[in-house]
Amino acid sequence: MQDKKFKMIDESFTCYNCGKEVAPLGYTARDHCPNCLHSLHLDINPGDRASDCKGHLIPIGIEKNKKRGYKILYKCDKCGINTKNIMATDDNMDKIISLSVVE
Numbered sequence: 001m002q003d004k005k006f007k008m009i010d011e012s013f014t015c016y017n018c019g020k021e022v023a024p025l026g027y028t029a030r031d032h033c034p035n036c037l038h039s040l041h042l043d044i045n046p047g048d049r050a051s052d053c054k055g056h057l058i059p060i061g062i063e064k065n066k067k068r069g070y071k072i073l074y075k076c077d078k079c080g081i082n083t084k085n086i087m088a089t090d091d092n093m094d095k096i097i098s099l100s101v102v103e
Helices: 093-100
Strands: 056-065 069-076 082-086
Touching: 056 082, 056 093, 069 093
Parallel strands: none
Antiparallel strands: 056 069, 069 082
């Protein structure tokens, strides 16, 4: 059985998608680029870095969460898994809004 515990990893990185240098978030783990909202499929459980996939997590939508604000919905371009990340306070609001538009 896998440990479901959240492992805090708040580190800087260079975004694979837009090339932005991303600083640590400071109040929780930084898990996506605040500029383009893209992420990497690194974890099975938050912060464990145990995924062998390493695919690109493409933002595909948002959802409202009663307790924790909004979550960004992702689909991995390699394995197809769907996952979610909590929106950060410094996320690009134009990108967030564009994800909420139904085409």
